[in-house]
Amino acid sequence: MMSFLELYQRSLLAGILTAISTAIMGVYVVFRRMAFFGDAIAHVGFAAAAIGVILGFSSFFSALILCVLVSLLLGRISRRSLGEDAAIGVLFSLTMAVGIVLFSVAKKQRSLTSQLFGDVLTVTNSDLLYLLMITGIVVFFNIFFKDALVHFTFDEDFTRLMRPKIDLVYQLFLVILAISVVVGVRTVGVILVSAFLIIPASTATISLKDYRWAFIFAPLLSSISVVLGLLLSLGIDAPPGALMVLVQGAMFFAALFLRR
Amino acid sequence: MEPLRVENVTVVLNGQEVIKDVSFSIKKEGLYVIVGPNGGGKTTLVRTIMNLLKPARGSVYIFDQPNYEYLQRNVVGYLPQRSSFRRFFPIRVYDVVKMGLREAKNERDLIMTALEKVGMRQFSQVNFSTLSGGQQQRVLIARAIVSQPKLLVLDEPVTGLDYESQNEFYLLIKSFVEDGTTVLMVTHDVGFAMDFSDQIFCINRTLVCHISSQDKFSMDSFLVKLYGYGVKPLTHGHGEGE
Numbered sequence: 001m002m003s004f005l006e007l008y009q010r011s012l013l014a015g016i017l018t019a020i021s022t023a024i025m026g027v028y029v030v031f032r033r034m035a036f037f038g039d040a041i042a043h044v045g046f047a048a049a050a051i052g053v054i055l056g057f058s059s060f061f062s063a064l065i066l067c068v069l070v071s072l073l074l075g076r077i078s079r080r081s082l083g084e085d086a087a088i089g090v091l092f093s094l095t096m097a098v099g100i101v102l103f104s105v106a107k108k109q110r111s112l113t114s115q116l117f118g119d120v121l122t123v124t125n126s127d128l129l130y131l132l133m134i135t136g137i138v139v140f141f142n143i144f145f146k147d148a149l150v151h152f153t154f155d156e157d158f159t160r161l162m163r164p165k166i167d168l169v170y171q172l173f174l175v176i177l178a179i180s181v182v183v184g185v186r187t188v189g190v191i192l193v194s195a196f197l198i199i200p201a202s203t204a205t206i207s208l209k210d211y212r213w214a215f216i217f218a219p220l221l222s223s224i225s226v227v228l229g230l231l232l233s234l235g236i237d238a239p240p241g242a243l244m245v246l247v248q249g250a251m252f253f254a255a256l257f258l259r260r
Numbered sequence: 261m262e263p264l265r266v267e268n269v270t271v272v273l274n275g276q277e278v279i280k281d282v283s284f285s286i287k288k289e290g291l292y293v294i295v296g297p298n299g300g301g302k303t304t305l306v307r308t309i310m311n312l313l314k315p316a317r318g319s320v321y322i323f324d325q326p327n328y329e330y331l332q333r334n335v336v337g338y339l340p341q342r343s344s345f346r347r348f349f350p351i352r353v354y355d356v357v358k359m360g361l362r363e364a365k366n367e368r369d370l371i372m373t374a375l376e377k378v379g380m381r382q383f384s385q386v387n388f389s390t391l392s393g394g395q396q397q398r399v400l401i402a403r404a405i406v407s408q409p410k411l412l413v414l415d416e417p418v419t420g421l422d423y424e425s426q427n428e429f430y431l432l433i434k435s436f437v438e439d440g441t442t443v444l445m446v447t448h449d450v451g452f453a454m455d456f457s458d459q460i461f462c463i464n465r466t467l468v469c470h471i472s473s474q475d476k477f478s479m480d481s482f483l484v485k486l487y488g489y490g491v492k493p494l495t496h497g498h499g500e501g502e
Contacts, residue, residue, distance in 0.1 A: 031346065150355075153349065154345055154359070157340045157344045158360075160312055161310055161311070161331065162335070162359060164332060208350050209390075210352055210387070211350050214350075
């Protein structure tokens with residue numbers, strides 16, 4: 001066990017921080033039925049990272065800026081009900097195609113693979129610092145605006161009446177959601193980051209009578225999946241990110257089965 | 261002070277005038293009803309009163325203040341249409357009612373009193389999504405009255421409720437009126453409106469008629485005014501013999 005901790009110390013910490021931030025935001029994503037939204041943001045991040053690589057900018061910061069802008073734009077589209085799912089669908093496939101073409105033209109296949117599947121085993125100290133910061137922001141934001149976000153999730157109209165500034169809080173929520181997705185991409189990749197958003201939160205909400213428990217169980221289950229996924233990767237020659245998602249999937253179906 | 265004054269309100273949604281030049285006022289406390297056909301703009305009007313929609317023209321005043329100013333400082337009790345909330349969100353009844361409070365020192369007392377008034381005190385810790393439609397509506401009424409507002413706006417509160425729940429609900433509304441609250445209610449129940457309200461406002465894209473309890477009128481002429489044509493009640497012909 002000691003050698004596992006020594007070997008995977010950074011990966012474990014990065015995975016758990018990703019698990020905490022994405023699972024907490026995921027609870028709202030699941031209740032608000034925004035699952036597709038997280039996917040779209042991750043794919044925008046992929047294209048933005050490709051643009052950053054081509055232009056010689058930091059792929060992380062270019063992804064961060066573009067994702068925040070797009071999430072705010074998607075938030076506006078959803079308020080105006082202009083076919084949110086179709087708009088996201090177009091964006092989703094288009095940015096994926098842009099990313100693949102740009103990474104291929106730039107002959108950066110390695111960057112492409114790490115964007116798609118993440119690389120929890122090679123996280124650096126600066127990655128850990130970003131993860132720590134975003135996890136702190138997510139936790140603080142959710143403690144400070146818990147009532148507003150929960151009320152808005154339950155009944156938008158009534159919350160707008162009681163809290164005239166709620167739309168501002170929601171915009172902030174979208175920004176933090178975009179940042180946590182971009183940071184999660186570094187750890188588990190574009191394809192699997194939405195699993196971190198959706199699966200633990202869905203598992204935690206399957207049979208709960210009070211939403212509060214979801215904010216405890218979702219990060220807990222997600223963190224357990226990180227530890228088990230890394231442990232499994234010692235014995236199975238497969239990417240740890242994918243193994244973590246497999247563990248999350250097993251937890252989800254177990255919860256579904258137990259509820260019956 | 262007039263509880264509500266609507267002045268020449270026109271609301272445009274997606275380039276179309278949903279309601280046009282609607283004006284009316286509520287001069288004293290009582291029960292006031294808005295009736296009208298589906299798509300006639302009743303909910304649009306209510307949402308405009310509650311400052312959830314901005315009128316293209318015209319103004320709304322609540323207790324002689326512009327609605328947006330009044331609503332920033334005071335609470336108007338509001339029961340939106342039943343479709344507005346996420347039915348399966350796992351939230352306790354207590355937390356639903358708490359939504360109706362901005363800041364209060366005696367939060368728990370206010371919440372439990374509101375639940376007591378609607379006969380739901382014993383359900384305070386129950387998951388809201390597990391309640392029946394009638395019980396959920398009672399909890400949402402408790403949420404609307406928890407701040408003890410002087411004006412209560414209810415948008416189709418009995419839609420989807422069975423006959424018994426509707427009657428219980430109407431008794432509850434009457435008790436609020438007797439306690440001095442001004443209630444403005446949107447309903448399709450023309451019979452209730454004619455029997456119990458102080459005034460009826462008929463909305464079909466604009467204010468098509470305005471009837472007070474002292475006015476003498478026939479149901480037929482009322483329906484012609486409201487719908488623009490005669491509406492005959494449906495009969496089944498039971499006991500008439502073939």
